[in-house]
Amino acid sequence: MNKKILSLVLACMMALVACCAMAETLTVSAWDPNFNIPALEAAAADYKVEHPDFELVINTVSGSSDVELAMTTAGSSGDYSTLSDIVLFQDHFIQRYVADYPDAWQSLEGADINWDDFGAEKLSYSTINGVHYGVPVDNGTAIFAYRVDILEQCGYTLADVTGITWDRFIEIGEDVWAKTGKYLLSMDGSGNDLPYMMLQAEGLSQFKDGEPFIAENEAMVQIISKLVEMIQKNILFLSNDWTGYTDGSIMGDQVAGVMNGNWIIPTISQVADNSGKWEITTLPTLTGAEGYAANGGSSLYITANCKNPDLAKDFLAKTFGGSTKTYDAALRNGGVITCCISAGQSDVYKEGVPFFNGQPIYSDIVEMGSHVAIVEQNDYHYTCRQYIGAAIQEILMGSDVATALQNAESQLRFAMDL
Amino acid sequence: MNKKKGMGLLARQQAAGWAFLTPATLLIFIMSFWPMVRAFIISFQTGSAANMKWAEPVTRNYQRMLQDKMFQTAMGNTFLYLIIQVPIMLVLAILLAQLLNNKDLKFRGLFRTMIFLPCATALVSYAIIFKSLFATQGLINSALVGIGILKENYNFLGNPASAKAVIIIALLWRWTGYNMVFFLSGLQNIEYSVYEAAKIDGANAWKTFWNITVPLLKPVIVMTGIMSINGTLQLFDESVNLTNGGPANTTITMSHYIYNNSLGQGVANFGYASALSFIVFILVAVLAAINLKVGDSRD
Numbered sequence: 001m002n003k004k005i006l007s008l009v010l011a012c013m014m015a016l017v018a019c020c021a022m023a024e025t026l027t028v029s030a031w032d033p034n035f036n037i038p039a040l041e042a043a044a045a046d047y048k049v050e051h052p053d054f055e056l057v058i059n060t061v062s063g064s065s066d067v068e069l070a071m072t073t074a075g076s077s078g079d080y081s082t083l084s085d086i087v088l089f090q091d092h093f094i095q096r097y098v099a100d101y102p103d104a105w106q107s108l109e110g111a112d113i114n115w116d117d118f119g120a121e122k123l124s125y126s127t128i129n130g131v132h133y134g135v136p137v138d139n140g141t142a143i144f145a146y147r148v149d150i151l152e153q154c155g156y157t158l159a160d161v162t163g164i165t166w167d168r169f170i171e172i173g174e175d176v177w178a179k180t181g182k183y184l185l186s187m188d189g190s191g192n193d194l195p196y197m198m199l200q201a202e203g204l205s206q207f208k209d210g211e212p213f214i215a216e217n218e219a220m221v222q223i224i225s226k227l228v229e230m231i232q233k234n235i236l237f238l239s240n241d242w243t244g245y246t247d248g249s250i251m252g253d254q255v256a257g258v259m260n261g262n263w264i265i266p267t268i269s270q271v272a273d274n275s276g277k278w279e280i281t282t283l284p285t286l287t288g289a290e291g292y293a294a295n296g297g298s299s300l301y302i303t304a305n306c307k308n309p310d311l312a313k314d315f316l317a318k319t320f321g322g323s324t325k326t327y328d329a330a331l332r333n334g335g336v337i338t339c340c341i342s343a344g345q346s347d348v349y350k351e352g353v354p355f356f357n358g359q360p361i362y363s364d365i366v367e368m369g370s371h372v373a374i375v376e377q378n379d380y381h382y383t384c385r386q387y388i389g390a391a392i393q394e395i396l397m398g399s400d401v402a403t404a405l406q407n408a409e410s411q412l413r414f415a416m417d418l
Numbered sequence: 419m420n421k422k423k424g425m426g427l428l429a430r431q432q433a434a435g436w437a438f439l440t441p442a443t444l445l446i447f448i449m450s451f452w453p454m455v456r457a458f459i460i461s462f463q464t465g466s467a468a469n470m471k472w473a474e475p476v477t478r479n480y481q482r483m484l485q486d487k488m489f490q491t492a493m494g495n496t497f498l499y500l501i502i503q504v505p506i507m508l509v510l511a512i513l514l515a516q517l518l519n520n521k522d523l524k525f526r527g528l529f530r531t532m533i534f535l536p537c538a539t540a541l542v543s544y545a546i547i548f549k550s551l552f553a554t555q556g557l558i559n560s561a562l563v564g565i566g567i568l569k570e571n572y573n574f575l576g577n578p579a580s581a582k583a584v585i586i587i588a589l590l591w592r593w594t595g596y597n598m599v600f601f602l603s604g605l606q607n608i609e610y611s612v613y614e615a616a617k618i619d620g621a622n623a624w625k626t627f628w629n630i631t632v633p634l635l636k637p638v639i640v641m642t643g644i645m646s647i648n649g650t651l652q653l654f655d656e657s658v659n660l661t662n663g664g665p666a667n668t669t670i671t672m673s674h675y676i677y678n679n680s681l682g683q684g685v686a687n688f689g690y691a692s693a694l695s696f697i698v699f700i701l702v703a704v705l706a707a708i709n710l711k712v713g714d715s716r717d
Contacts, residue, residue, distance in 0.1 A: 065682075072686050076467030100466030100686060189576065190664045240554075240575045241662060248555070386667070393578075393666035411487055 038334030075101030140297030173235030201291030
């Protein structure tokens with residue numbers, strides 16, 4: 001009998017200990033061990049200095065779609081217990097998920113964060129009906145990285161490819177292909193992210209007032225024509241899938257230029273032999289002005305399953321909310337560049353990067369990010385990209401640009417139920 | 419003997435039968451039939467999964483399908499795979515079974531195992547292996563360039579026609595051995611004396627095959643036919659893993675499109691996806707019925 005009581009008491013104590021430990025523990029789901037996981041680890045270490053009992057349990061999933069799938073399942077069944085307290089979520093998807101599953105999220109109302117200190121373009125994703133839901137982690141600012149050694153071989157400098165028109169870009173690209181057999185640019189043919197970025201650099205979107213803006217969009221028509229011309233002239237390499245883009249074209253050394261969100265830098269840096277040969281600049285545009293855009297990126301959101309939202313808010317506010325310590329370590333360990341303006345001014349950001357020929361790329365990117373135009377976003381962002389990609393294929397197979405884009409627009413309108 | 423004169427022997431046997439059947443029946447009902455009923459109800463609804471509403475009008479999801487060019491593409495692709503792949507596969511399977519049924523063939527067991535082995539590989543892994551084989555820098559390209567058939571590396575998966583061909587080749591590799599096993603067991607049920615009688619009557623191998631083997635294998639042919647049609651209409655793994663529906667959705671299958679509408683691309687349009695599923699369900703039922711009717715040997 002005594003033993004039973006003793007074990008009961010012990011069990012209660014265990015439960016109590018577990019409870020106390022739970023109180024200072026947060027779980028978070030994220031996906032990239034080379035990018036956002038080190039950033040989260042940096043934030044946890046930073047927060048632990050003031051809160052020694054704090055524990056961040058990082059649940060590494062294989063990709064962003066895993067988090068989306070978990071949210072869909074939990075949101076559909078109304079059972080949020082399977083979710084982590086905090087999830088990393090893709091910017092382009094969040095608006096739709098908050099609209100579809102409003103009960104699955106907790107807003108950041110009352111969190112001690114100076115929102116004016118963040119890039120406005122980035123915040124436009126995570127702010128829904130004026131309420132902040134997410135804390136930005138990274139910065140999606142697009143860069144155009146060039147192999148300056150190859151450019152030099154063909155008689156060009158970085159200045160020659162900065163602030164140029166796409167027509168001039170095509171001329172240089174033809175020259176580079178003829179002289180070196182390398183493409184000047186590549187794109188994942190199943191993701192089709194170039195048209196979006198090129199359009200944003202013109203200050204435009206694929207959507208206007210909630211409806212597709214494609215066939216009537218003069219800039220879009222021109223951009224697609226230029227892209228097709230680039231593919232046909234061996235200036236743009238179109239890969240079949242994402243791995244073909246990263247491992248094949250970039251790490252396989254087939255290209256002399258890369259245009260994408262700056263999170264592509266860790267991929268470029270994988271090829272140690274090319275250290276010191278890359279430099280970054282702004283994007284070409286149709287008019288020849290320097291182009292600025294953003295692509296991809298994600299923010300941290302608190303889910304309905306978080307039992308201790310105050311702790312979660314405090315953690316996010318004291319780390320990704322503007323802590324130089326968090327962001328410096330995130331940059332050093334994961335190459336995560338902030339869109340927090342004050343954190344981007346730290347000394348770490350001003351250092352020259354040897355891989356990029358000593359160029360202080362991080363502060364350059366933060367600066368470039370401040371020029372990105374806010375363009376209209378839509379829940380059907382990825383569906384739209386998919387149909388634009390289909391249009392490019394149609395044109396390559398002989399259809400004319402106007403018909404192909406008209407098809408894409410009508411299919412998108414169908415998908416959007418318009 | 420009977421203490422309680424309740425149940426007779428027959429009744430007790432029946433009760434035992436029901437008792438054995440009940441757990442499985444309940445499980446099938448809960449796991450399989452109830453979701454089907456739910457899906458049918460959902461197919462008349464729209465909105466996000468957390469907040470489904472009746473469609474306006476109720477059959478809207480079904481009407482929508484008629485204007486859905488993407489679904490029509492997916493349906494066209496699926497039927498293309500079906501029409502090309504299933505006949506080739508079944509003919510190959512019968513021929514292989516016939517070859518491997520030869521009593522005098524040495525290493526029969528080894529050959530049978532080798533041809534059946536692809537079937538033991540997981541769908542996802544074999545699709546990924548085919549993807550790397552047919553990649554622009556892959557083995558097939560190197561081999562074809564090496565022996566001089568191709569001048570330069572060809573992007574098999576980046577071209578709609580060749581991507582479809584690769585899917586069909588992959589399906590043939592994966593499923594021929596599986597169907598062969600059914601034909602082999604069917605062949606073993608045919609009395610050897612029937613063949614001997616044919617031989618005495620002077621029938622050559624070709625005649626024997628068409629007049630004896632094929633008619634006697636008819637039930638197996640019908641069964642493999644139904645299974646293959648059913649399997650092809652629900653084709654998913656190859657479309658997702660080998661080509662991801664690409665280039666530009668030209669190789670997407672119906673199941674893949676249904677998946678994209680429900681869980682892919684963050685769209686979560688469960689109502690429409692359920693309606694699409696029911697169309698596939700009806701297609702499978704109709705085709706199976708035709709197949710049964712054609713294969714029915716009774717007058």
